[in-house]
Amino acid sequence: MGENIVEVKNLVKTYENGQVKALNDISFNIKKGEFVSIIGPSGSGKSTLLHMLGALDIPDSGSIRVGDINLEKSKKLNEFRAEQIGFIFQLHNLIPNLSVVENVEIPMFTQKISSKDQRTKALSLLKDVGIEDKAKMKPNQLSGGERQRVAIARSLANDPSIVLADEPTGSLDSKTSNKILEKLTLLNKQKNVTIILVTHDMNVAKLADRVIEVLDGKILENSEDSLLDNKISI
Numbered sequence: 001m002g003e004n005i006v007e008v009k010n011l012v013k014t015y016e017n018g019q020v021k022a023l024n025d026i027s028f029n030i031k032k033g034e035f036v037s038i039i040g041p042s043g044s045g046k047s048t049l050l051h052m053l054g055a056l057d058i059p060d061s062g063s064i065r066v067g068d069i070n071l072e073k074s075k076k077l078n079e080f081r082a083e084q085i086g087f088i089f090q091l092h093n094l095i096p097n098l099s100v101v102e103n104v105e106i107p108m109f110t111q112k113i114s115s116k117d118q119r120t121k122a123l124s125l126l127k128d129v130g131i132e133d134k135a136k137m138k139p140n141q142l143s144g145g146e147r148q149r150v151a152i153a154r155s156l157a158n159d160p161s162i163v164l165a166d167e168p169t170g171s172l173d174s175k176t177s178n179k180i181l182e183k184l185t186l187l188n189k190q191k192n193v194t195i196i197l198v199t200h201d202m203n204v205a206k207l208a209d210r211v212i213e214v215l216d217g218k219i220l221e222n223s224e225d226s227l228l229d230n231k232i233s234i
């Protein structure tokens with residue numbers, strides 16, 4: 001672990017004509033291969049921050065560098081998202097009329113690999129998350145936890161350098177949740193994939209190498225207010 005894969009400087013994002021300051025001058029770095037969790041109360045700006053890192057939304061001001069790309073300057077954000085980022089969001093956005101394995105193949109469409117190899121890779125990713133036997137089913141035939149595992153398999157199909165996960169275990173039972181966290185941790189340790197995970201759950205947050213706390217759109221530097229230290233429930 002040495003170089004920074006993410007550098008965020010003075011990031012500001014407002015909504016409602018500037019009335020809501022979702023991110024209020026945030027700066028931080030994340031190293032390649034780091035597993036970072038982002039915690040904070042509801043409305044503190046966590047999801048907004050994750051969206052900015054994945055170039056899903058545009059900041060008002062400030063800069064974000066991810067790998068070689070300066071997001072505010074780049075004209076190739078579609079490629080950036082398709083090639084660099086694995087997204088795991090709670091509403092997993094699986095396509096209902098495609099089978100599970102076809103859903104996992106979606107991020108590979110832009111890659112130069114044959115459809116046969118795409119299928120082999122998708123099945124192997126499903127195997128990794130323990131649901132290869134459901135490959136031919138449609139998402140609505142799966143439980144919430146199984147769908148989340150499909151979303152994880154899909155997020156890895158483009159061999160991302162960074163996985164952005166927004167409450168990936170939010171609505172899952174503790175057994176499924178543990179399985180998913182185990183997969184993410186393995187991915188981080190074995191493949192050196194950088195993981196940035198937003199969570200409300202302190203036990204999940206603590207699995208990370210580092211916890212970034214967000215409060216009112218700012219990163220909490222002062223430990224007096226720390227949720228971690230005070231064990232305030234969030």
Ligand SMILES: Nc1ncnc2c1ncn2[C@@H]1O[C@H](COP(=O)(O)OP(=O)(O)OP(=O)(O)O)[C@@H](O)[C@H]1O
Pocket residue numbers: 015016020021022040041042043044045046047048049
């Ligand atoms: N599209 C939007 N339009 C207006 N306000 C928004 C929009 N998205 C977010 N906000 C506001 O920005 C602030 C930060 O929201 P954000 O979703 O980033 O919080 P969060 O920490 O992820 O919350 P939660 O834990 O509840 O998901 C909140 O005050 C929210 O109401």
